[in-house]
Amino acid sequence: MEDRVPAALLEWYDGHARAFPWRIAPGSAERPDPYRVWLSEVMLQQTTTAHAAPYFEKFAARWPTVKALADAPEEAVMAEWAGLGYYSRARNLIACAKAVAERGGFPETEEGLRQLPGLGAYTAAAVAAIAFGEAATVVDANVERVVARLFLIDEPLPGARKAIRAAAEDITPRERPGDFAQAMMDLGATICTTRAPKCLLCPLSAPCLARAQGRQSDLPVKARKKERTGRTGTAFWIERNGQVWLVRRPSKGMLGGMRALPDDGWSSRKDGSENAPIPGAWKAGGVVRHGFTHFDLELGLAIYAGEKFGALGEGEWWPIARIEEAGLPTLFAKAALLAMAVE
DNA sequence: TACCCGTGGTT
DNA sequence: TAACCAAGGGT
Structure with missing residues (x-):
């Protein structure tokens, strides 16, 4: 399982990766610009790719480098973020840009990135893996869903987070960790979806334990939300x-x-x-x-x-x-x- | 841990 | 239509 999963997933990703303005081709020898990776990851926190994409284009065109963003008037950055929601992200974006410009570039490790404002466990791992090739384990809502089904983890969230992370660490490869992380998220977004997962098209259907029991649509189990x-x-x-x-x-x-x-x-x-x-x-x-x-x-x-x-x-x-x-x-x-x- | 913090699309 | 939810972070 631990070797088969990344190999099958990366092979699938080579043919099915979604194209985004912040992405480079799968398997590329080049590495994407850490600034663009960071900017996109912050915008994508709890936000759909369709909603974030035009904002990414506007920001990247107006402020092409982290230095340019750090030097921008804060009011202009906040105004450009208007409509994207979760405005603490914009405030942290500004603080982070200033800190990174001050130190002369992004830290190149998950641990270093984690210290920056607005970079939590997910974003630090994502930037480390995608921009710097570190074998960091990236866990977002997509990965939680894929892993809970793949390993049949049926403890309710958020309690299951520890087990899910451990399982995700077990399948994170040393090679192409950035592509692996993006492949997991693409799989979750297009195949292993919340409702009506397309198991017939899934490259991981063979090893999937939930699929074997027909329980894929019931996972992950979530606690009830507070009333609005x-x-x-x-x-x-x-x-x-x-x-x-x-x-x-x-x-x-x-x-x-x-x-x-x-x-x-x-x-x-x-x-x-x-x-x-x-x-x-x-x-x-x-x-x-x-x-x-x-x-x-x-x-x-x-x-x-x-x-x-x-x-x-x-x-x-x-x-x-x-x-x-x-x-x-x-x-x-x-x-x-x-x-x-x-x- | 549980709660606060936006928005727009889907069912 | 009310509910759910999407590449979460901060406190």
């Missing part, structure tokens, strides 16, 4: 002379560090206060519904257009005609569209 809650809040569209008032959210917490409309302090833990930032003749602008990972938000929109205002605090007037360039996260982009439709 509902929250309400209000966002405020303050308009003057074709401009709208935008603020920057605190760096920690929801949508941290992103440009936004002022709001009433809603969060995943509590509803908003409904208190407006300034007194005025507020007009109801409708409601935006937006689903976050663990709660649903019903965001009321209040609109006020005028000439004179009281003190608004920290923020900036932004031309409404160029609102798309503000880099608003999706929730506030929706609210802005609604406000502009109401006007």
